[in-house]
Amino acid sequence: MGTHRRQTLAGIACVAFTVAGCSSGESANVAEPARAPAPSSAASASSTSPVETAQQKAVDSYLRMWEDVAAVATTSDWQSPKLADHATGDALSVLSRQMYADHYNGLVTRGKPVNNPVVQSVEPPDVPTTVLIRDCSDASNWLKYRADNGQLADDEPGGKHLINAEVKLAVDGSWRVTRFAVEGTGTC
Template identity: 25%
Template sequence: MRGRQLRRAEICLLVTVAAVPVAACGSERETVERPTVPRGMDRQADSDADRLAAEKAALDAYAGYLAASRAASGRSDPHAPELSRFLADPLLTRVQMSILQAKEHGAMRTGTLKSDPTVTSVSLDSKPATVEIQDCLDATGYRLVYAKDRRVVPGSGGGRHLATATATRYPDGRWLISSGAAHQDQPC
């Protein structure tokens, strides 16, 4: 029994001796958690991370918007639930009306729409936060056709043109595409 008590005392002494040099060199928090960073640098790293996260979320919402609108246009379904997952008004209503008008005229969209978006600006300090996106849309393989016989609707040929969009962060944290414009007079 006495040997066991001596062994415990030796272990406690060893732990105490081992811990003293660490405490003497700096605070335990600085040594264990993270190295000292110059004042302001940690805020810069946080803002860079926030900016990158906003860019990624906005581009994901934009890609979702394009995919959802292609799918809804292909089914002639202006009330497709996936539209509201990626779009907000006023753009949501414009897209729904466009799909509805095509449906009323017996037309639908078919084919592929190629996209190459880039973020042009990020404004996290504005209320609400926004991200501006610019894209070169290639609609050469994306056509408006008559639903009955798949003939191309005259005057609806696509090309490559500039498009812009705004992603907005809503109070629930979601990034949605709230506005957009196709600049068909500006080829890219």
């Protein structure tokens, strides 16, 4: 078995993403920052603009996707339906393939990444159906381990990674991450 990066989602350098280029370096992962609070009543929901609502729901979906990934990565269960709760399309395909690769190579992931997503743009501007997010994810404490003996997969330190993501409104009214690109360690 070859050397494996300790960061989760190792090997994911780019997911067909036109907003940002991809580096040829290592890739990373992300997970769980504070979430924006959901509107607590119908009154507050009605005072929120469609743009604010779209941004809030897209960021929440993005964060939940990484929470799901962190949970599934503890067993590298590439067949977990949880992966599809907040991801679809290219994003879901990449996540499933990475979990399969980790399972095949006898790796699991422990810890959780820390995400700091920021909305970069919304389209269309009046009633958004697509939100682009930029994140500086810290995967320093989200590392890969060998499932058979519990030892770190390698001696490479984790770190911060720039992530660009596209989140779209689905036909069922939910928001799901459709694509993302993870840049190498130290890119943010």
